[in-house]
Amino acid sequence: MELSHCKPVLQRFLIGLAFWMSSLLLLSGACTATATDMHSGTVAQARKIFVDSLGTDHGADEMRSSMIRRLQKTRDFEVVSDRKNADAILRGTGRIWVTGHITINPRTHVSRPTFGGFLSVEVVGKNGETLWSYMVTPDQVFWNGITDDLAEQIVKRMVVAFNESQPNPPSAPVQTQGHLQGAGATFPAPLYESWFESFEEGNPNLRISYEPVGSAEGLQRLKEGKVDFGASDMPLSDMAMGEFSHGLIQIPTVLGAVAIITNVGGHHNSLNFTPEILSGIYLRKIRKWNDPEIRKVNRDGALPDGDIVVVHRSDGSGTSFAFTDYLSKISPEWKESVGAGLDVKWPMGVAAERNEGVAAAVERTPFDRIR
DSSP: OOOOOOOSSEEOSEEOOEEEEEEEEEEEOOOSOOOOOOOOSOGGGOSEEEEOOOOSSTTHHHHHHHHHHHHHHOSSOEEOSOGGGOSEEEEEEEEEEEEEEEEEETTTTEEEEEEEEEEEEEEEETTSOEEEEEEEOOSOOSHHHHHHHHHHHHHHHHHHHHHHTSOOOOOOOOOOOEEEEEEEOSTTHHHHHHHHHHHHHHOTTEEEEEEOOOHHHHHHHHHTTSSSEEEESSOOOHHHHTTSSSOEEEEEEEEEEEEOEEESTTSOSEEEEOHHHHHHHHTTSOOBTTOHHHHHTOOSSOOOOOBOEEEEESSOOHHHHHHHHHHHHHOHHHHHHTOOOSSOOOSSOEEESHHHHHHHHHHTSTTEEEO
């Protein structure tokens, strides 16, 4: 996991460290058209098409002829010469105009005109209902390409609309039932429970259960085949995934924050800490709340002359990995002596199981500090 570098002075709830932590589930096993598409009915009703006039403006007849040729080449439509035999009428307006000139050879001053234009059509059913309509503008600027370009765009759009509007054959309802079991990180557990509960409301025959036993225990159960999926706040390397007898897929699911919380006799609701102070506390170089380094960045009030008691997880934890990975990034000494992992050899502190156990230990221990 890549963690953002903290600012020189961090402010967070009580003690001010916050950095991002993500959770993962591990499972085994140039524009050619400007247009407004206005569907009213279904173009699937229009098998036999009569192509009506596109008006009398410059280029209209050429666009009509080009559309007829292209429609005749498709397998979706049949162009008929008598509107009485048609399922639908294709009609609209097409127009081409000169927009300027481009000099081809500066020496001879020979130039060619450039053109703009549009083609707007609608497909009208036998009852006069508009089944489909579209308007396109060209990406060609010369006369010998612009009419074909507009006609081609319209026919392509008609074919797509026709195929998308074909009714799908009814499929027999699938009655699926089963039970998926998962285990792992405690951090995302409340969100997972909410997700699974919502899923089960729409799928009453399927049940998903999750035990927040910690990342290490969840991965172990997954490795032993005791659960169908696991969750961890520590992404697995390719080598670690290779230790599982069955293939795994890692899916990022949750982004959250790991915070340092304190219980300093109820007198200090917010404290500032630098990365150096944090690593110093966990390396047991800073032991008192009124240490000069802490007082240097907290000048608003007196700090108690009390010991800092660190509380950490006793079980393998993704939160432990996220925090020790952070300490390894800000402190070469921590990286060399302790390192990062789900379960490290903490230099000091009181151990408690799971997040709720750590929080309870902090609550009953004044002048302590917790990760």
